[in-house]
Amino acid sequence: MNFNKIDVEKMPKHFDSAGKEKQWAKFWEENNIYAYNPAYNPAYNPDKLHEDTFIVDTPPPTVSGSLHIGHVFSYSHTDFIARYNRMKGKNIYYPMGWDDNGLPTERRVQNYYNVHCDKNAHFIENFIENFTPDKNGNPLNICRQNFIELCSLLAREDEKIYKQLWQRLGLSIDWKEEYSTIDVNSRKIAQYSFIDLYSKGHLYMSNAPIMWDVDFQTSIAQAEIEDRMLAGEMFRILFFTEALNETVEIATTRPELIPACVGVVVNPSDKRYEHLRGKTLITPLFGVKVPVITSDLVDVEKGTGIVMICTFGDVTDVTWWRENNLLLRQVLGFNGRFQAIRFGEKGWESIDSAKANECYSRLQGKTIFSAKKEMLEMLKSDKPSWQHLYALQSEPAKLERMVKYYEKGDKPIEFIPSRQWFVKILDKKEELLQKGEQIAWEPHFAKIRFEEWTKNLAFDWNISRQRYFGVPIPVWYPIDDNGAILFEQPILPAADRLPIDPTIDTPAGYQASQRDKNGGFTSEPDVFDTWFTSSLTPQLNSKWIFDENRHKKLFPATIRPQSHEIIRTWAFYTIVKAHLHENTIPWERVLISGWILDPDRKKMSKSKGNVETPEIWMDHYTADGVRYWAAKAKLGVDTAFDINVMKNGARLVTKLFNAAKFVLAHEGQSAEIVNELDKAFIQELRGLVLRVSKYLDGFDHASALQEAETFFWNIFTDSYIELVKKRAAVENSNAQQRNSAITTLRIGLEVILKLFAPFLPYITEEIWSWSFAAEKNEKSIHLSSFPTVSDLEAIKTPDYSQSYKLALSLLNDIKRYKALNNLSYSSNIPKINLEIGSESLQIYQLLQDDLVAYGRIENVQITDSSSKEASFV
């Protein structure tokens, strides 16, 4: 066979990365290069899952503005794995989802369009069509439904931009398998998940103190909490004994909650307060009698060793309140302001109601911040007639303390009793840990994180959110004839009605007119926590009960790539769901990418303002160059952002471009490989293929790339090509030797291209198209098969490793000789001595022509050396 020769004269001097990236991205999409084929395996056997299918549970990025270089980093890692397995002949299921429901989108919509969601606003028909945002005036009040329309609109726009970036980066996603976490299928599946969990007894509704964000006015799950260090003050407040003649000093950081005080607690071993146990104390200003209880949770060293229990100051308050059946005195409203209450009424008894109400009136309607100021003022300078001392007499002590925040919020979370749906998980720690055992975690420490989180779970999973842009909880409640809502008798829809919106749809057996009427029904107003939906991504892909055949093929998934900070959320909840629904694992393997750190070794994130825009780096260093940078980092390892690595990637792209031009410009014929050096090179190539495959099979893309790169640079371009240059030249009249070299060069290039293809999809596709595409009858390198050693089986024996070693060593001698003598490489060496043992001499003679031609050596003086090493001196 004659090789197709490329015409170098007609080729551009440099690789036009920007133009070629566009061209090939379009080519891949138009030719369905990355499409999942559901009918791929005719002999499909559900009992032998994943024999030829490789299912990626792609992370759906939050659609709320822009992607940063950290996304590029981790999504590239997934793509290397997908591309490698595609070339290994696997049927790749590699979708892309968009996580568009939830708070980030809501907040962005509010700012972007200057609107505000108001439950009382009326619905506007054809709202979007006629809507022009007024960005300067007061926010426009719109109803939930119109608000959701805007959320979807903006999300779609953001998704387009994200998709462009992913395509430019060359992610081999099947864009026919695109979903969003708010689309019809996702709503169906999330709601079915609820129904299934309910029927299996894993759900309960509870009116209990939950973590609440007063700004967003929604409940928050444990996983969404983060701790922040806050400067605070510790006040010492006087409580009074029942006889009103003695005082007890109680330390608190939250004096504004004194009206919510329901008890006082001391450590049972604390001698100082022995006399108070079982007695009653009276709160300052409000004159409320509260019991003194004991608990081991009290630290005798902290504060005064005596703690006031409020409903609710913190999570231990909740514990004490629950364990001791204390009263509920809720002063804080859902909006974070002090709500209306009356002292003297049931549950609010006071020894001086009039004064208590006078004091409280100064707090009512205030936020926590201003109520605290007001309260301190009163404690210092006001006192009821029964108080013989002001309750606050000392200056506060400054302290730094950790306070719980909603991770997206600006004010500390509060504990407020509210009706919420929960998934029971606290009783399933053991089972969940066992599921963790069945999953392969890469790197291994990710599993330890999962286990630590699971062991330390403190709350069941609160899945209710009091928000708008989310999947509605598919529940109605009957209203009895007296107007009471029967929360304990929820009405759930049948699976075939899904998705529903209970605020619009009517439950079976009712008329729409019965909504919110006595004897009728009312709807659950809340939506799901976004994790409730995103914990179902494997099922969103497989369609679950809505397409059972597909579900059998696509569930569980093969890999779940993600980053480590969401092990406790996304990974954890996904494991919870698969366990509770089908008693299985959601995927075989979790792959964790590290973080990108800025040069100060802080995590790069938008809020810290140190994020680099990915497009800029692709403009500068090509998409392949950016991917190269990502590929240099092992899974799980945090990496500093370093443009020098991208620069190096771009350098590799250029080198490939030039080396390929050189190799493919040689005219010649496919021929038997007869030359010793060529055979030795092929054997080296075999070793390379083995090593790269081994690393990629073990999800170590960094080492795989390193191997390929070192080989390409050191063995291929700087050694083999240099040595055979003369022999492969058209001037060489020995056709057998020339064709042997040209054939070997082509094999080398083809194998190397394929090894690089998962990492550098653009440059490898470009080179592939020059002549291999036609020769091999495969239009895309990404559809070609990954090299195996058996492809190179012909050159297996005898062992040529000594030959290549000798060639390399002598080549380096020549280079060093010229470098040390400041000789130009085009200069001739009139005479050189070769010291060589008799064993090597035979091999040398087979290599001599190439070596002598490379070094332009006119005369070699051979000296017998007793040492085994051979060298030019």
Add this chain to the structure above:
RNA sequence: GGGAGCUUAGCUCAGCUGGUUUAGAGCAUCUGCCUUACAAGCAGAGGGUCGGGGGUUCGAACCCCUCAGCUCCCACCA
């Protein structure tokens, strides 16, 4: 307080279950070479007592102990 990861050349990192490493790569530095694939290149050179200190071993960057520093997760709100 509990858990995890990290500390190797000026910088970014390899070195995985101790012995082809008298410690490697790329970048950066210095020196030489326009060699018709590539100066967006090639070659050569310098540079590290592997965070400190102990120990185990014939042998330790690697295993154990200890100290120090950095990062993250969880707990700690009186």
